[in-house]
Amino acid sequence: MGSNGKIIRKKDLNIWQKAYLTEIFKGLRLTISQIFKPKFTYLYPEVRFKPQPSFRGRPVLVHENGTERCVACGLCSRVCPALAIEVQASETELEKERYPIKFEINMVRCIFCGFCEEVCPEEAIIMSNEYELVFTSQEEAIFGKERLLKSTEEMKDRLEFLRAHR
Amino acid sequence: MNGSKTLLTSYVSQPGEIKTSSGKTLRTDEMIINMGPQHPSTHGVLRLEIVVDGEIIVDVIPHIGYLHRCFEKHAEHMTNYQQVIPYADRMDYVAAMNMEQGYAVAMERMLKIEVPERVEYIRVIMAELQRIASHLVAVGTFGIDAGAFTPFLYAFHDRERILDLFEMTCGARLLYNYIWVGGLSHDLPPQFIDKAKEFCKYYRPRIKEFNDLLTYNEIFVKRTANVGVLPKDVAINYACSGPMLRASGVNWDLRRDDPYSVYDRFEWEPQVGKGEMGTVGDTWDRHIVRMREIEQSVNIIEQALAGIPEGNVQAAIPKRIRPERGEIYARTEAPRGEIGYYIVSDGSTTPFRVKARSPAFVNLSVLPEISRGAMLADLVLIAAGVDIVLGEVDR
Ligand code: SF4
Ligand code: SF4
Secondary structure: OOOOOOOOOOOOOOHHHHHHHHHHHHHHHHHHHHOOOOOOOOOOOOOOOOOOOOOOOOOEEEEEEEEEEEOOOHHHHHOOOOOOOOEEEEEEOOOOOOEEEEEEEEOOOOOOOOOOHOOOOOOOOOEEEOOOOOOOHHHHHOOOHHEEEEEOOHHHHHHHHHHHHH | OOOOOHHHHHHEEEOOOOOOOOOEEEEOEEEEEEOOOEEEEHOOOOOEEEEEEOOEEEEEEOOOOOOOOOHHHHHOOOHHHHHHHHHHHHHOOOOHHHHHHHHHHHHHHHOOOOOOHHHHHHHHHHHHHHHHHHHHHHHHHHHHHHHHOOHHHHHHHHHHHHHHHHHHHHHOOOOOOOEOEEEOOOOOOOOOOHHHHHHHHHHHHHHHHHHHHHHHHHHHHHHHHOOOOHHHHHHHHHHHHHHHOOHHOOOHHHHHOOOOOOOOOOOOOOOOOOOOOOOOHHHHHHHHHHHHHHHHHHHHHHHHHOOOOOOOOOOOOOOOOOOOOOOEEEEEEEOEEEEEEEEEOOOOOOOOOOOOOOOOHHHOHHHHHHOOOOOOOOOHHHHHHHOOOHHHHHO
16 A cells, blocks of 8 residues: 555465464553552542642732732733733832732633743732633633732742742 | 635535545545544544545545644734744644744844753753653554554653653643743753653663554554555655654754754764565654654753753843844754744844744645555554644644
8 A cells, every 4th residue: 555556465364363362462461460550540530630839820819918919010911922911000008009900810811821920020920739720601711809819828839939940 | 725615615516526625526436535623533623535435545635724823923913022932832732842942943043142051951851851752642642543542541651751840840731831032931940850860761661661562563563564655755745854754764853964952962863764564654664763763862861961061041031032134944853843933023022924834734745645545444544653733733
């Protein structure tokens, strides 16, 4: 067979060769020996995969005692290649002067690239270890501040990782 | 691809006349079979329009574009050059590191940036790990298409260990956004070198095991040897590249023949098909070339791990990328062949034009040529041997 269009007839085999028994046994020997080796699969959803701190899951906003670190500079929104972030700034009495009155990330658009984390001057937006994102509608996929905010304690692992490796 | 007009009219039967979408009239004993776009053996959303005479293939017409995501147009509409990288990842999602590397090499040549040595070494390690991971997907799914399910699990088990290494480094398991223009997003974590060495040690015997299980299995050899033979001259005329070209006996590897990065410092050999089981350039050759390339990649990784210098991986990353007016074409060796980026700059902060020459797209074009005259059941194997990734074919 091939580009010349000729058909090559396979050699005539006797019945023993046709059964390919030796080859099947050779393969089976290897696979059966695997049965006694440790398993490497998870019984998801009972057992879940625990990502390392380096893992880039969905982006979250960090808050310290209820105040978000974000100063609404809009850099993350500008750098986001998928145009997933919308920030609206407003003024506040606090020392940082500006805060986001509205901060939305569209999780359907987000491609988990990590540019927002990289560019943020306040370490306010970071990648969490959450990887299970299920929505039943487009609206549900737009995460507002209430769903994005996480405390520094919750995000301790990632913050430490960033400090060590940036 | 043909326009929608021909597609619409193609199957309308005038009395005594049925046409394929390429306009050929069918003979009475011929028949059109559609394979895909939702067919597991097309490895994605590819539709093959097959004209068969009984069980013999008369013609194959690939229909592509189901996964078109406007990579090139997207690249023009970013706010800076760095942002193209996550999109480049998504072209060949099985070998994202190699896609990034191609883009980074092109941009660095355009900007005339010298990247630190450590960066080059890490890039080589990552690119070769990715090559192994990608070839593992290729040979694993190839086994499935031949009816061997177990090797697929073996391949994916080992691939998972490579992905663990990637996750440790940059946090992502599939689409990394790791190799940036001028540097890398993260330095290697301290335990990486040991883990990678451990992997190489663990993985070498597994190659032999895999070969015993699949490659030299008599049943597998009978299915693949002498099937889908791609002669040397046809391969060159169709501009095939990568394992596809090398399996046809052409000794051409961009890592050696158009050197980039630090590949010239390592000892390794490009692998060519020798026709051990049948004819040079048959489907089995394509498989064995991938298996041998995996071995070579392990060699390169071990040498690179031993010689990795110290340095700052982010030192050469430009703050603001604003190339002068001009254009560049740079090509690198991805697991599927030559990935080339043609980038035109108009002096602004976004590319004026990015054209990606994707290897799987070009390799796919040779499919009709090599499957004419084959049996219908062999087409699945021939298509798997080409090792297409539809994300990259359609971009
Ligand atoms: S999250 Fe960071 S980058 Fe984004 S607006 Fe807030 S401070 Fe700026
Ligand atoms: S991770 Fe990337 S895509 Fe997602 S919000 Fe951040 S910058 Fe945008």
